[in-house]
Amino acid sequence: MAKFAHIKEFIYRKIESGDWPEYHPVSSENVLAEQFNVSRMTARRALQELADEGLVTRTRGSGTFVAPLKSQSALLTIRNIRDEIELRGHTHRAVVQLLEQVVAPAHLATALQVPADTQLLRSVITHFENDQAVQVEDRFVNPLLVPNYLDQDFTVMTPHEYLCEVTPLTEASHLIEAVSPTREQIKWLGLAESEPCLQIQRRTSCRDGVVSQATLTHPGSRFRLGGHMTFKATRRRND
Structure with a gap:
């Protein structure tokens, strides 16, 4: 593991364990450089990547702090929502709104x-973090690949956990957009009124085909989406 990645992992654990709650000061570049025996530039890279991912905020002259704690999810990874919530030291709870069979519309x-x-x-589930609704998961599943899907207790095991167990996922695609919630989503999320929501359309596949199409709807005030990508620099050739 790269040196800057060790620093990021250390800070991840501090945040996810609850040792460093929201607004808690994060060790400075100088302190981290000394603690991990690296250059200040390496420590700076780690902190900047965490800032890009939305986990910390950096202000010139004030320092680095743990970002306000909304539901935080990585853009480029698929993580089980129960794991995300429990890693923050919080309690996950699921309420099943619908379990049904439906004729597939064309799309x-x-x-x-x-x-x-x-x-x-089809399953519709509201996920709670510390008794606050943070996601409505509306999922359609291919019965040819997962015939026993509706027989599961999704208050004990999330759909993501079950699908990974019976059909190990090999591929996923995402479409992300801001939306106005439907009346049902407002009810399931316990919103006082309509507010902008962030919605992720996620399609997952295994070796045998497409497994599911899920719509994940989050209240804008309770969700943060972050990600970080590293690009390899290429030199321009002088012809």
């Missing part, structure tokens, strides 16, 4: 690569 049949008259398996 979902195309997304799941099944015939148009296929009876898809």
Whole structure:
């Protein structure tokens, strides 16, 4: 593991364990450089990547602090929502709103690569963090790949956990947009009124085909989406 990654992992653990709550000061570049026996530039890279991911905030002259604690999720990884919540030292709870079979509309049949008259398996679940609703998960599942999906107790095991257990995922795609919630979503999220929500359309696949199409809706005031990408620099050739 690269030296800057060790620093990031140390800070991740401090935040996720609750040792460093929101607004808690984060060790300075100089302190981290001395603690991990690295250059100040390496420590700065670690802190800047954490800032890019939305986990810390940096202010010139004031220092670095743990970001306000909203639901934080990585853009480029798929993590189980229960794990995310429990890593922050909080309690996860799930309420199942719907479990049903529905005839696949054309767009979902195309997304799941099944015939148009296929009876898809649908679950709608509200996920809570410390008794505050943070996500409505509306998921359609391919019954040809996961025939026993509706028989599961999703208050004990999340759909993500179950699907990873029975059909190990090999690929995922995302579409992210800001939306106005539907009346049902307002009810399931316990919103006093309509507020902008962040919605993620996620399609997951295994070696045998497309497993599920999920719509994950989060209240804008309770969600933070972060990510970090590293690009390899290329030199321009002088012809």
